[in-house]
Amino acid sequence: MTAVTDTCSNEKPSEHHDHHGPARGLMRWVLTTNHKDIGTLYLWFSFIMFLTGGAMAMVIRAELFQPGMQIVDPGFFNQMTTMHGLIMVFGAVMPAFVGLANWMIPLMIGAPDMALPRMNNWSFWILPFAAVMLISTLFMEGGGPNFGWTFYAPLSTTYGPPSTTFFIFAIHMLGISSIMGAINIIATILNLRAPGMTMMKMPLFVWTWLITAYLLIAVMPVLAGAVTMMLMDIHFGTSFFNAGGGGDPVLFQHIFWFFGHPEVYIMILPSFGIVSAILPTFARKPLFGYTSMVYATASIAFLSFIVWAHHMFTVGIPLVGELFFMYATMLIAVPTGVKVFNWVTTMFRGAMTFETPMLFSIAFVVLFTIGGFSGLMLSIAPADFQYHDTYFVVAHFHYVLVPGAIFAIFAAVYYWLPKWTGHMYDETLGKTHFWLSFIGMNLTFFPMHFIGLAGMPRRIPDYALQFADFNMIASIGGFMFGTTQLLFLFIVVKCIKGGEKAKAESWEGAEGLEWSLPSPAPYHTFTTPPDVK
Amino acid sequence: MSGKYRPLWTVPVAGFGYADVFRTIRSFLSWPGSRKFLVYSARLPSGSRKSFLVFLTILSGFLIPSRLLADWKVNMTEGVTAVSRSVYDLHMTIFIICVVIGILVFGVMFYSIFMHRKSRGAKPHPFHESTIVEILWTTIPLLILVGMAIPATKTLIDIYDTDEAEIDIKITGYQWKWQYEYLGEGVSFFSNLKTTPEQIYNVRSKDPNYLLEVDEPLVLPAGKKIRFLVTAADVIHSWWVPSFAVKRDAIPGFINEAWTNVDRPGIYRGQCAELCGKDHGFMPIVVDVRSPDDYEDWLSEKKTLAARERELTSKNWTMAELMERGKNTYERVCAACHQVNGEGMPPLFPALKGSKMTVEKDQVKAHIDIVLNGKKGTAMQAFAAQLSEVDLAAVITYERNAWGNNTGDLVTPKQILEYKNTGEYKPSATGHSGGSAAVDKPTANEPNTNTHQAGL
Numbered sequence: 008m009t010a011v012t013d014t015c016s017n018e019k020p021s022e023h024h025d026h027h028g029p030a031r032g033l034m035r036w037v038l039t040t041n042h043k044d045i046g047t048l049y050l051w052f053s054f055i056m057f058l059t060g061g062a063m064a065m066v067i068r069a070e071l072f073q074p075g076m077q078i079v080d081p082g083f084f085n086q087m088t089t090m091h092g093l094i095m096v097f098g099a100v101m102p103a104f105v106g107l108a109n110w111m112i113p114l115m116i117g118a119p120d121m122a123l124p125r126m127n128n129w130s131f132w133i134l135p136f137a138a139v140m141l142i143s144t145l146f147m148e149g150g151g152p153n154f155g156w157t158f159y160a161p162l163s164t165t166y167g168p169p170s171t172t173f174f175i176f177a178i179h180m181l182g183i184s185s186i187m188g189a190i191n192i193i194a195t196i197l198n199l200r201a202p203g204m205t206m207m208k209m210p211l212f213v214w215t216w217l218i219t220a221y222l223l224i225a226v227m228p229v230l231a232g233a234v235t236m237m238l239m240d241i242h243f244g245t246s247f248f249n250a251g252g253g254g255d256p257v258l259f260q261h262i263f264w265f266f267g268h269p270e271v272y273i274m275i276l277p278s279f280g281i282v283s284a285i286l287p288t289f290a291r292k293p294l295f296g297y298t299s300m301v302y303a304t305a306s307i308a309f310l311s312f313i314v315w316a317h318h319m320f321t322v323g324i325p326l327v328g329e330l331f332f333m334y335a336t337m338l339i340a341v342p343t344g345v346k347v348f349n350w351v352t353t354m355f356r357g358a359m360t361f362e363t364p365m366l367f368s369i370a371f372v373v374l375f376t377i378g379g380f381s382g383l384m385l386s387i388a389p390a391d392f393q394y395h396d397t398y399f400v401v402a403h404f405h406y407v408l409v410p411g412a413i414f415a416i417f418a419a420v421y422y423w424l425p426k427w428t429g430h431m432y433d434e435t436l437g438k439t440h441f442w443l444s445f446i447g448m449n450l451t452f453f454p455m456h457f458i459g460l461a462g463m464p465r466r467i468p469d470y471a472l473q474f475a476d477f478n479m480i481a482s483i484g485g486f487m488f489g490t491t492q493l494l495f496l497f498i499v500v501k502c503i504k505g506g507e508k509a510k511a512e513s514w515e516g517a518e519g520l521e522w523s524l525p526s527p528a529p530y531h532t533f534t535t536p537p538d539v540k
Numbered sequence: 541m542s543g544k545y546r547p548l549w550t551v552p553v554a555g556f557g558y559a560d561v562f563r564t565i566r567s568f569l570s571w572p573g574s575r576k577f578l579v580y581s582a583r584l585p586s587g588s589r590k591s592f593l594v595f596l597t598i599l600s601g602f603l604i605p606s607r608l609l610a611d612w613k614v615n616m617t618e619g620v621t622a623v624s625r626s627v628y629d630l631h632m633t634i635f636i637i638c639v640v641i642g643i644l645v646f647g648v649m650f651y652s653i654f655m656h657r658k659s660r661g662a663k664p665h666p667f668h669e670s671t672i673v674e675i676l677w678t679t680i681p682l683l684i685l686v687g688m689a690i691p692a693t694k695t696l697i698d699i700y701d702t703d704e705a706e707i708d709i710k711i712t713g714y715q716w717k718w719q720y721e722y723l724g725e726g727v728s729f730f731s732n733l734k735t736t737p738e739q740i741y742n743v744r745s746k747d748p749n750y751l752l753e754v755d756e757p758l759v760l761p762a763g764k765k766i767r768f769l770v771t772a773a774d775v776i777h778s779w780w781v782p783s784f785a786v787k788r789d790a791i792p793g794f795i796n797e798a799w800t801n802v803d804r805p806g807i808y809r810g811q812c813a814e815l816c817g818k819d820h821g822f823m824p825i826v827v828d829v830r831s832p833d834d835y836e837d838w839l840s841e842k843k844t845l846a847a848r849e850r851e852l853t854s855k856n857w858t859m860a861e862l863m864e865r866g867k868n869t870y871e872r873v874c875a876a877c878h879q880v881n882g883e884g885m886p887p888l889f890p891a892l893k894g895s896k897m898t899v900e901k902d903q904v905k906a907h908i909d910i911v912l913n914g915k916k917g918t919a920m921q922a923f924a925a926q927l928s929e930v931d932l933a934a935v936i937t938y939e940r941n942a943w944g945n946n947t948g949d950l951v952t953p954k955q956i957l958e959y960k961n962t963g964e965y966k967p968s969a970t971g972h973s974g975g976s977a978a979v980d981k982p983t984a985n986e987p988n989t990n991t992h993q994a995g996l
Binding site for chain 1: 613614615616617623626627630631634635638641642645646648649652653656657658659662663664665666667668669670673674677678681682685688689692693695696697699700715739740741742746748749750751752774775776778780782785786787788789791792793794796797810811812813814815816817818819820821822885886887888918919
């Protein structure tokens with residue numbers, strides 16, 4: 008277990024075993040095998056991607072501000088929707104969670120580092136290259152991917168732009184990075200827990216990440232398979248997805264969503280863990296129903312594998328298939344409901360205070376539940392014939408992803424920033440960030456329910472006049488939400504540079520091993536395992 | 541909102557628009573007492589400040605006229621078929637269930653947020669487990685879901701029952717238009733977006749049915765069960781008419797079935813609902829539902845027209861006639877990719893202006909071939925079945941003579957027919973040799989020299 012620190016100290020024999028700090032200069036970041044450094048790299052990378060994907064969302068909202076084409080042409084609009092989706096999913100949300108896992112899992116289970124530190128370095132450093140390759144397609148002849156983040160064949164194969172090949176390789180690299188990150192997390196959780204840290208004593212963030220990591224290992228190869236088949240269809244004359252050659256375009260959708268549905272839970276399960284850490288702290292009482300939370304998470308993960316075709320209710324699958332996927336999808340409401348009830352009961356009869364992490368967590372519970380309700384509506388197959396591929400779906404998945412994943416990430420950053428930097432962030436600015444984000448987010452995505460029900464298809468650059476007013480409101484909300492995130496950057500930088508000194512237990516009522524360490528957490532922690540009661 | 545598009549704040553509804561809201565705010569701020577008023581409200585003790593704010597909120601609620609909200613369509617349409625009504629009922633049922641659960645859950649939550657806050661001196665009660673409660677809130681939602689699944693299953697079975705249809709219509713999605721084929725009637729046509737680029741690019745004001753207007757709608761009889769056979773020629777599309785609650789993906793190489801039975805005549809509009817490339821947002825669906833008698837009249841008229849169209853093939857066409865018809869066809873069918881000015885959007889959509897294929901004399905055959913049969917592996921479709929011989933001849937002639945291509949080549953409908961039958965292009969007396977004869981000078985198409993100039 009101490010092999011890692013031993014290696015480090017062997018390299019610098021002159022320094023004392025436990026107290027050497029990080030190397031100096033750029034090479035610290037390039038060569039680092041320290042979980043905290045790598046966590047930091049992941050988080051900064053993810054934030055840069057968040058702003059990049061966000062800028063693309065601003066282009067989309069600017070074009071949709073009014074009916075008619077004003078700013079971009081329809082082809083570029085499609086590239087923007089595609090790249091916005093890909094960058095937010097693979098560049099912003101997933102790396103942010105891996106960054107949080109890197110920082111927090113060893114601290115939470117009393118481990119000295121991640122189990123596979125060199126692989127950890129590699130799985131991060133693949134990301135910037137994959138992202139650059141993906142974004143560079145925008146500047147290639149014929150433009151970047153323009154077929155939606157779901158890249159349905161044959162639009163993405165026979166009819167795709169020449170840059171599709173670069174897109175395929177970027178997806179491969181992102182997938183390899185994710186799989187390595189997942190292996191590392193599983194190995195760490197299963198092998199490096201401090202003595203006495205039994206599975207059922209682990210914080211829920213660790214539990215949810217363990218389950219997420221298994222989902223990643225199960226489905227990223229499926230995605231890799233899908234893009235490889237695309238590559239073969241494009242360059243090597245196969246016809247996996249080409250009906251003219253005996254293939255089936257619907258096969259692509261089955262493979263994609265077999266990856267895609269667990270993927271959306273990959274982006275939400277760690278959030279469940281974060282919120283389950285924050286709510287008890289600020290309610291000053293333990294999480295209600297820890298055991299049922301673990302089982303609910305596992306059930307959701309299992310169900311995620313048998314509901315994929317609910318994304319395909321209109322492709323013409325047989326009635327029996329339609330019924331099976333409808334029932335299975337409705338079932339997801341049960342474990343998800345259990346989680347929401349548990350969170351609310353955790354808050355019930357507590358002694359709550361409302362610092363920024365708590366505000367984001369409460370908003371998570373409320374807005375994620377609204378997203379869950381629209382999800383339940385979407386699961387009703389006959390009604391889905393009306394909802395499918397409209398803005399109602401756009402509203403639904405932004406309600407589960409923006410408050411679900413991104414608000415939870417914000418909450419996590421505010422919650423653990425004192426531990427990372429040794430300073431408290433500016434609470435007033437934090438609350439301002441919360442309220443502007445909250446209002447902006449709802450202003451953007453709530454009207455989308457209405458325009459979706461009224462019949463506006465998604466992924467269109469221009470729309471009929473009856474959708475004009477709500478689109479304008481959504482755009483104003485979008486600009487508000489977008490610009491607010493620069494405030495977040497300012498708050499984080501300000502907190503790194505200074506501020507009120509944080510105590511070891513930065514929050515009254517915070518539980519867990521990470522709060523037994525000084526703030527900021529030393530470069531090396533738990534080189535000798537802590538006592539777990 | 542009707543008529544041409546107006547931004548939100550200029551819409552006067554019930555005599556009160558957003559402009560008035562802004563005007564009210566502005567006049568309030570310019571009122572000398574406004575600052576004192578705001579300072580006063582800020583200085584109120586916290587309890588009264590809260591109730592003051594509540595009062596203001598309620599007041600502002602009255603200021604936004606309810607008529608304004610009524611004009612904004614916020615819900616799913618009930619539609620005009622039995623299926624669409626049962627879908628609407630399912631939608632409303634599940635929605636109300638969600639609202640009730642939401643009120644309960646959020647009610648408890650907000651009660652806790654207000655009552656159990658530390659600032660009110662609340663003490664935490666560290667209970668954290670109750671098996672009975674956990675079992676209850678697992679089983680109750682489960683029962684609600686079972687209750688919901690039963691009507692949903694019934695409706696779904698109904699939607700899947702495509703038997704005993706009286707009329708079969710094949711719907712084919714193309715980039716970016718729909719083809720409707722009345723099976724067994726010999727009637728078939730394309731339905732293209734009618735909204736002009738001037739409207740889309742904000743040169744002209746937008747029509748009320750902006751982006752939802754086609755040149756030729758699908759015509760259906762009311763009160764008859766109609767089966768749709770949905771497929772696509774290139775990428776996946778999705779045929780959706782909200783008023784019928786019919787949405788079916790159009791998948792190349794496969795045929796999906798759907799059906800409808802519309803209660804009453806009327807015009808119903810929809811759009812393609814699956815991303816299908818650049819102009820996905822510009823391939824609307826319009827269905828013109830008529831009484832069965834009117835429908836029969838329309839159908840027989842349509843058959844006569846189709847017969848007349850076939851006769852046109854044997855007519856002798858002049859350059860001017862072909863150019864005129866070709867321009868029309870080109871802008872309707874080809875310009876979406878190759879652009880009105882023929883410059884295309886390379887590399888996806890190559891330019892036709894000055895390209896090898898459209899200007900070189902020995903490329904006529906290749907030109908006909910690519911237009912009729914498409915180019916495998918690219919977005920270039922096979923138009924042999926999509927367009928009549930007349931349109932094919934016209935569009936090829938147009939492409940060879942427009943935008944300064946000026947080849948003088950004339951391709952006639954008869955030559956297209958010949959090509960379709962034999963795969964060979966035989967230049968007619970008035971046409972041009974597509975063969976190897978380099979000596980072949982424009983003198984060969986002497987009868988058309990004048991019209992050729994006029995056509996440009």
